[in-house]
Amino acid sequence: MILPHIEKKEFIDGEWIKLPQICQKCKKCINDLEKETSLFRCSRGITVYKEENGQRIYPGLFIQGFFDKNVAKKVPEKIVLSYIQLKQLLDYEKKTHSTKFYEDLFHETRQLNSQISSLSERISKLDGENDSQAASLGLSIFQISSLISKRFLELDLCTNNQILNFKKKNKVGIYKKFDKMRIIHANCVKKPTINFCGNLNDEIYAVDMFDLLPFLLFDNAKKYTHKDGYIDVHFSKNKVGQPLVTIENLCEYISDEELVWLTNRDFRGSNSKSQAGSGLGMWLVKQLCDFHNIEINNTIRPAESYSIGSYKYIFKTELCFKNSIEL
Numbered sequence: 672m673i674l675p676h677i678e679k680k681e682f683i684d685g686e687w688i689k690l691p692q693i694c695q696k697c698k699k700c701i702n703d704l705e706k707e708t709s710l711f712r713c714s715r716g717i718t719v720y721k722e723e724n725g726q727r728i729y730p731g732l733f734i735q736g737f738f739d740k741n742v743a744k745k746v747p748e749k750i751v752l753s754y755i756q757l758k759q760l761l762d763y764e765k766k767t768h769s770t771k772f773y774e775d776l777f778h779e780t781r782q783l784n785s786q787i788s789s790l791s792e793r794i795s796k797l798d799g800e801n802d803s804q805a806a807s808l809g810l811s812i813f814q815i816s817s818l819i820s821k822r823f824l825e826l827d828l829c830t831n832n833q834i835l836n837f838k839k840k841n842k843v844g845i846y847k848k849f850d851k852m853r854i855i856h857a858n859c860v861k862k863p864t865i866n867f868c869g870n871l872n873d874e875i876y877a878v879d880m881f882d883l884l885p886f887l888l889f890d891n892a893k894k895y896t897h898k899d900g901y902i903d904v905h906f907s908k909n910k911v912g913q914p915l916v917t918i919e920n921l922c923e924y925i926s927d928e929e930l931v932w933l934t935n936r937d938f939r940g941s942n943s944k945s946q947a948g949s950g951l952g953m954w955l956v957k958q959l960c961d962f963h964n965i966e967i968n969n970t971i972r973p974a975e976s977y978s979i980g981s982y983k984y985i986f987k988t989e990l991c992f993k994n995s996i997e998l
Contacts, residue, residue, distance in 0.1 A: 673760060677701070677728045687760075687837055691717065691746045694731035710734060710754070716742035720757065732757070750837055763831045783819050787812055817855050821886050828880060828958065829951055835962045838878035845914055845992060846871040846906055852885040853904070862898040863920070865889060869906035873914045873995040877963055884959045888988060891952050892920040897982045914992040921979065922986040925971050933969055966991040 674685040675694070680701055684690050693715055700713040713719050716739025718732040733743055733751045743749060752760070790812050794805055827834055853865045875881075892902045900921035907915045925933075932938045934957035953969075960967045968989045974982075 673763070674729045675731045677730060682730060687834070688732070688750055689748075690731040691749065693717070693742075693746065700730055710737050712737055712739070715739075748839065750839070752837070756837070759831070759833060760837070763834070780819055780822060783815050783822075786815050790815070814855050821883060824880055824883050825887075825951070825955060828883065828955055832958045835878055835880065835958070838880060840876040840878055842874050842996065843877050843881060844872070844874050845916065845995065846873075848877075848882060849885040849904065849906075849916065852882065852889055855886070856889045856893065863893060863896050863900045863902055865892075865902045865904060867904050867906070871906045871908075871914050871916075873992065873997050875963060875992055875995050881959065881963065884956060884963075884965075887952050887956050888918050891956075892918055892986075895922050895986070896920040897979045900979060900982060901977075909991060912997070914995045916990045916992075918988045919985050921974060921977065921982045922971070922984050923981050924984055925986065930969055930971060934967070960990065964993040966993060 672683070672685055673687040675688060675690040676683055676685065682690055682695060682698060694717060697713075697715055699715070700719050709723065710718060710720050713730070717730070718734040718737040720729040720732060720734070722728070732738075733746075733749050734757055735751060735753050743751070790808050794808050794812075850867070853867065856865060889902065896902060902918065902920045905915075905917045905919075907917075909915055933953045936951065936954040938954070957967060959965075968991075970987045970989075972985050972987070974985050
C-alpha cells in the first residue's frame with residue numbers, strides 16, 4: 672500500500688507516505704471510525720480518510736482543508752495533498768498494468784532472484800573459508816538486489832508518472848549517482864564496459880527515483896551495443912557553466928524519423944525487434960528529465976575509427992542539468 676492505513680486496528684506505514692510520529696503514539700481515531708465517513712479531522716488535527724464502503728481507512732494524512740496548520744508545523748517531513756491528488760493515489764493502487772510490461776518485469780525478476788538464491792547458497796557453505804570471499808559474494812547479492820529494486824521503481828513510474836509529484840527531493844551528487852549505477856551494471860552485466868571521462872562536483876535536488884535515470888540510460892546503451900563495443904560517459908560543462916553528461920555507444924543504424932520517436936511511450940525501433948523490451952525505457956528517461964529540468968538530446972553519427980559488423984554508428988545522449996548547484 673502506498674498510503675498509511677489501518678489493518679486489524681494496527682497502524683501501518685505507506686510505501687510512499689509514512690505515518691507521522693504523533694499518529695504512531697496516538698491512534699485515538701480508531702474510536703471515531705464507526706461514526707465518521709469519508710474525510711475527517713482527528714482529535715489531533717490530522718486528516719483521516721475512510722472509504723465509503725468502509726473497507727479501508729487511511730490515517731495520518733495532510734489533505735488540504737482537513738488538517739490543523741499549527742499541528743502541521745510540528746511535522747517537518749510531511750506531504751500535503753489536495754483531495755484530487757488523494758483520489759489519484761487511491762486510483763493508482765487499483766489500476767491494472769500492461770500485460771506485456773508485467774511479463775517482461777516478472778521474467779527478469781525471477782531470473783535475478785534465482786541468482787540471489789544461488790549466491791546465498793554458496794555463502795551458506797563458506798564455513799571456515801576466507802572472509803573476503805564471503806564479502807565479495809555479499810556485494811554481488813547487494814548489486815543484484817539493487818537491480819530488482821530499480822525494476823520495481825520502473826513499474827511504479829510506468830503505471831503513474833504523477834508519482835514524482837509525491838516524492839520528497841534531496842540534494843544528490845550528479846557524478847556520484849552515475850558512478851553508483853555504473854558499479855551496479857559492471858557487477859551484474861559485465862559487457863560491454865562503461866568508461867568514465869571527466870568529473871563533476873555539482874549537485875541537484877532530486878527524488879529517490881532519480882537513480883533510474885542513469886540506470887535506464889546504461890541499460891539502454893548495453894542493450895543496443897555490441898557486447899565487444901564500448902560505452903563512454905563524459906562529464907563536463909557547457910559555455911554557461913551548466914553540467915553536461917554525455918553517453919556514447921556503438922550502435923546499428925537509426926533513422927532520423929525513429930530518433931525523433933525514441934522518447935515516446937511504447938515506441939520500439941526497427942533494430943529492437945530481436946531485443947526483449949517494452950518500449951518504455953527512453954520514455955521513462957524523458958519523464959525523469961522533464962521533472963528535474965534536465966534537457967535531453969539524442970543524436971547519431973557514423974563511427975569514424977571503430978566498428979563491429981553492422982554496428983557502424985555512434986549513438987549519443989546528452990543531458991544538460993539546468994537546475995544544478997555548484998559546490
